[in-house]
Amino acid sequence: MPSATVLSRSVKLAPGRPYPERAEPTLGWHDHVAEFLWFNVAKPLWRTAFRPTRSLGRVVVESERHEAALQRASDEELKAKAGALRQGLRRDGFELSLAGETFALVREAASRTLGLRHFPTQMMAGWAMLQGRLVEMETGEGKSLAATLPACAAALAGAPVHIVTVNDYLAKRDAEAMKPLYDFLGLSVGAAVQGMTRSEKRAVYKKSVVYCTNKELAFDYLRDGAARSGRRSRLHLCLDRLGGLASDDDAPVLRGLHFAIVDEADSVFIDEARTPLILSASAGDAEETETFRQALDLAAGLEPGSDFEIEHAERYCLLTEAGRDKLALATRDFEGIWQSEREREERVIQALSAICLFERDKHYVVADGKVQIVDENTGRILPDRSWERGLHQMIEVKEDCEPTQRRETIARLTYQRLFRRYLLLAGITGTAKEVAREIRTVYGLDVARIPLHRPSQRRYTTPRLCPTKEEKWRIVERVVKVARERGLPVLIGTRSVHASEEISSLLRARGVDHALLNAKQDNAEAEIVAAAGEPGRVTVATNMAGRGTDIKLADGVREVGGLNVILTEYHESQRIDRQLFGRCARQGDPGSCHTIVSLEDDFFLANSPWLAAQAARILKMDRRFQPLALRILRLHAQYVAESRNSRQRVASMRSDERWEQILAFSGRRE
Ligand SMILES: Nc1ncnc2c1ncn2[C@@H]1O[C@H](COP(=O)(O)OP(=O)(O)OP(=O)(O)O)[C@@H](O)[C@H]1O
Incomplete structure (x- = not known):
């Protein structure tokens, strides 16, 4: 129990309570007015x-x-x-x-x-x-x-x-x-x-x-x-x-x-x-697993565009009228959930999501016969996490893994x-x-x-926007070669396990010795990070080498220019890009940041497909527009992604509040 005086300066303590925590504030309209006045x-x-x-x-x-x-x-x-x-x-x-x-x-x-x-x-x-x-x-x-x-x-x-x-x-x-x-x-x-x-x-x-x-x-x-x-x-x-x-x-x-x-x-x-x-308990059964298999088969028989539509950015699939009819016809002789229109469509939509929206080595990896979710922000595996409402099991069946039991929510919290x-x-x-x-x-x-302890020596080179991924990797290779000739270590940041493997195999083909750090191989994390500041060392990493990673420069590296960081795809928020660049030029050391991205990057295609297509046309005519096109494209795509994420946060909190009402009603709260 803290001394009441210590914390009570800023918060209300309830002395004598055995499990101290603060009662939740409920925000009313006056809080929002106060908020506005405070900021503005x-x-x-x-x-x-x-x-x-x-x-x-x-x-x-x-x-x-x-x-x-x-x-x-x-x-x-x-x-x-x-x-x-x-x-x-x-x-x-x-x-x-x-x-x-x-x-x-x-x-x-x-x-x-x-x-x-x-x-x-x-x-x-x-x-x-x-x-x-x-x-x-x-x-x-x-x-x-x-x-x-x-x-x-x-x-x-x-x-x-x-x-x-x-x-x-x-x-x-x-x-x-x-x-x-x-x-x-x-x-x-x-x-x-x-x-x-x-x-x-x-x-x-x-x-x-x-x-x-x-x-x-x-x-x-x-x-x-x-x-x-x-x-x-x-x-x-x-x-x-x-x-x-x-x-x-x-x-x-x-x-x-x-x-x-x-x-x-x-x-x-x-x-x-x-x-x-979500705290959960087992809920599914073997019969249910069979319906996942059937749903995947049914989904495979549907045509994108005519039978269903895919919304990549918002991550959902939608059946069209034709798709719904086709599904009803195909399941005419099926039993159980297939006879209920709502359940049938829900299950098939989930199967479509598992097939079209969730990619192996991007959203998840398969290791030890299990589907493991990869956190897109940190590049790390999220052990024990699973997607809700049977989606996880659907992906397990898609990947021929032994399906785990579906789980039912006991308590949840944001x-x-x-x-x-x-x-x-x-x-x-x-x-x-x-x-x-x-x-x-x-x-x-x-x-x-807080101001800087020492002035920054971080140098940013002009960002490059390439028309194709192929060209992007070619330029990345060139930058790596130049840095290595000067004895500089290089950190290549990628957004997915798949991308990290792509550049890794290219480098291997060119005989460039390098270390690879991603969710599939995280055992040697400490050693890879410890060696990443050595002269001429190349490290390819997902966001695992983002936040918190402290790359110590070996003797002599500081004098020749410090660590080079290459960003190969923008992230959903500028903050994550800044975190990657933050691996170099720490504590007043020198360091350089390179941005080399392509119009074929999934990030642009998912968040700003129309603008990416326009940029491709403009670049074909005149490459001098590259910096302007990249700036507009980045701003727009990150704005779209951030707005979507913000909506999801609000939705998550609202549904948390609804859940609390339900659990409180039935006598259980988290
Ligand atoms: N007062 C200090 N004197 C000398 N070295 C220091 C001092 N404080 C921190 N360092 C060194 O600075 C480096 C960076 O520290 P640390 O990783 O905590 O930074 P950080 O701000 O958390 O970085 P990030 O934002 O990337 O997580 C470490 O090698 C640490 O030992």
Whole structure:
């Protein structure tokens, strides 16, 4: 339980509650009016009058007052100081002078244990997070280290801290890397990752600071909710908390939702927010599997255009009148669901989607006889995730895999609703400006932009738009060749497993030695990333080498120009493109970014087919229009994709609310 004073500065605590979390805000029209006034009137005025960056700098001034004394102190004296600060923080909360002193202590401890001294910019970021804000800090400026400042301050104050990141690799990496610092300050740290049992998880969540992924955290919270619905009494929960029922598998694993620091916050708050998290139980049977097979056969007999239409961007298929008649005729002698018009059409539409909209090595991979979904934003496999309402089983049957049982929803939750329940919420990312407004509206977080620690030396070459994919890969090869001749490492970013394999086989055919990192081969991730900064090294990767990946430059590489990053296809949002470029030119190092895309890229074809066709005509006439055509095409396609994603987020949240009403009605909530 955190000290009430600490968190109550910004949030309402319900003292004595065994599983603290915030009641959900319900937004009314007056909130939207306030929102509008804040963004359009108050915030610009406030920015001009008070220069917020300067006010964040006050914590640096505060901490510098303690610097010299702390540097002279022995390790024992510093540990004793941590003990004294615990008392102060519990009593007075995160007050500027106390926070300054705590940050100075953490900085000194980090420099002794990790050999890293927090930069002033990292202190400013830490202070903003402690005030419950979303920090925008350029890629490579050291967000992992910056997050230790608010984490240590809150943990010293007695609040359990969750540092949330986007994948298990980052959670484990950061927990291990920062462990010496937390140990020094008398704080415990752990990583809650996939594959742990509930009792292992419970042991980890007892630590002062826990690194975890958003997905693990959300499912742990959902399971806690399902377990809590059976044991709602306060006495039960108090016993759980005291460890009385700790061996019971139903006892909650979390200690409540106190303070979360969400790393790569735009990815978690925005990109991941489209997909609700669903806790489910088996529901299908063998007979049902047979209907999937029949549906695929029936779908294969339908003609695109005349019998059905495909909407690639919105990802749905629609039967035409002719298609519906054809289907009714074909299933005349069938039994069971085939006699119901609604069920028959629903099943065949699903089969059409499985055939036409979901591609192997793009949307999913088949490994160990299983269909595994690939996250388009991170390039990683999403283990344990499945598509809803039998679509997953349909794809399994299409791929000749043993179909898993269809599952039925027991509880569901969106990230929007999970994170709004934290008593104190903060975030950090390199790319927030595009989504600042939505994050403010949904999560109530203001964005604080932190200046660069050192001036950037990132160089952008003129983007290239090629008429065909073939030409695109030819140019990519040429850029790789030139970079290798100069002894520069190259990172080639692709959007799908399939594309990464395409360029990899081309490079192999030309005898270019390279490493390949994608969802199919993620075992060697750490080694591939560790070697990616060596002279002349070529790494082909999906977005797995995007967010969070820290490529360290080998000796001598900095002097010749740093890492070269090649973007070979635009992503649905500019933020993800920026994240890829953020792998080079970190911490003031040099580095170059190349954009080489083609009019045949799936991204343009799905989101802006008409404009792509016009651009192709114009380029045939005059190649000088290339930069303008590319700019318009990119803006339009990303706008279309972002608008669609935004609609999906709203729909997901609405249906989450509807679900909660249904579950609440039947006595079950997450
Ligand atoms: N205060 C510091 N002094 C020296 N090196 C630092 C400091 N802070 C961070 N670094 C180094 O900077 C590099 C980048 O750090 P990190 O990966 O945390 O950046 P990031 O901002 O999270 O990047 P991304 O946005 O790509 O996730 C790491 O190699 C880290 O060790």
